[in-house]
Amino acid sequence: MDLSIIILNYNTRQLTLDCLQSVYASTTSYRYEVILIDNNSSDDSVEQLQRHYPETHLIVNEENVGFSRANNQGMRVAQGRYILLLNSDTIVEPDTFELMLQFMYSHPEVGASGCKVVLPDGSLDKACRRGFPTPSASFYYAFGFSRMFPNNPRFNQYQLGYLSPDESYPIDCLVGAFMLVRREAIDQVGMLDEEFFMYGEDIDWCYRIKQAGWQNYYYSRTFITHYKGASSRRKPFKIIYEFHRAMYLFHRKHYRQHYSILTNGLVYAGILVKFSTSLIKNKMLR
Numbered sequence: 001m002d003l004s005i006i007i008l009n010y011n012t013r014q015l016t017l018d019c020l021q022s023v024y025a026s027t028t029s030y031r032y033e034v035i036l037i038d039n040n041s042s043d044d045s046v047e048q049l050q051r052h053y054p055e056t057h058l059i060v061n062e063e064n065v066g067f068s069r070a071n072n073q074g075m076r077v078a079q080g081r082y083i084l085l086l087n088s089d090t091i092v093e094p095d096t097f098e099l100m101l102q103f104m105y106s107h108p109e110v111g112a113s114g115c116k117v118v119l120p121d122g123s124l125d126k127a128c129r130r131g132f133p134t135p136s137a138s139f140y141y142a143f144g145f146s147r148m149f150p151n152n153p154r155f156n157q158y159q160l161g162y163l164s165p166d167e168s169y170p171i172d173c174l175v176g177a178f179m180l181v182r183r184e185a186i187d188q189v190g191m192l193d194e195e196f197f198m199y200g201e202d203i204d205w206c207y208r209i210k211q212a213g214w215q216n217y218y219y220s221r222t223f224i225t226h227y228k229g230a231s232s233r234r235k236p237f238k239i240i241y242e243f244h245r246a247m248y249l250f251h252r253k254h255y256r257q258h259y260s261i262l263t264n265g266l267v268y269a270g271i272l273v274k275f276s277t278s279l280i281k282n283k284m285l286r
Helices: 013-024 045-052 067-077 096-106 135-142 183-189 201-211 237-258 261-284
Strands: 003-009 032-038 057-060 082-087 090-092 110-118 169-171 178-182 215-226
Touching: 003 013, 003 067, 013 032, 013 045, 013 082, 013 090, 032 045, 032 067, 045 057, 057 067, 082 090, 082 096, 082 183, 096 110, 096 178, 096 215, 110 183, 110 201, 135 237, 135 261, 178 183, 178 201, 183 201, 201 215, 201 237, 237 261
Parallel strands: 003 032, 003 082, 032 057, 110 215
Antiparallel strands: 082 178, 090 215, 110 178, 169 215
């Protein structure tokens, strides 16, 4: 088996059905399997998925175990030489798998790769090619320096706005919405860290893969469409909490030992302030 595609579903029945339709409509010479994990959806996702795509390997959880743990469930039964994490709210192009696997087979130094990810309006999903969120990169991003100086590499360490999205190159970090990982790299660094519930696990994985000597690569020759939720929609408290908790976990795990007590304290204080501000803004949304 060349490719194991792992998709996580949680109350996204129609999005997942549309995603699967695009997956099975792909034109590729490679053999692939689809593993779908349902995280205890309360809609009729399981029934509809079984009805429309019985060939999919379906794992049904009795509770919502989060993104990392559910994807690890899929990886444990996957048979492919490459593992693809694919969001349920994405649509792949017919040539996406063919081109991405061709690239991976011809570049053995690459541990993980991702394609261009676009939003429904055609703009780039900037999360698809990022730098690691070091304290300086996070500072420049949080305080708007990256927007004020979009072509300056120093101020755009995180979103890499100075690089063309139409070119291909090694980067620090991919996005979990589409992340193609070599089996050998997973065997070396391990699977997703389950301490991350639903954010930050992709950054942590990319960090470990790069630290182990592999390249993470942004490959722009093909793309997928990512149907993210509307930014104006009010979010549950747990979503906001887990997003900011992931920032804390990543810094504590990878950067704390490299910085002074003062710098670490400022980072943690900044995360707390951002968390509080996000809660207030969310409360004001209709």
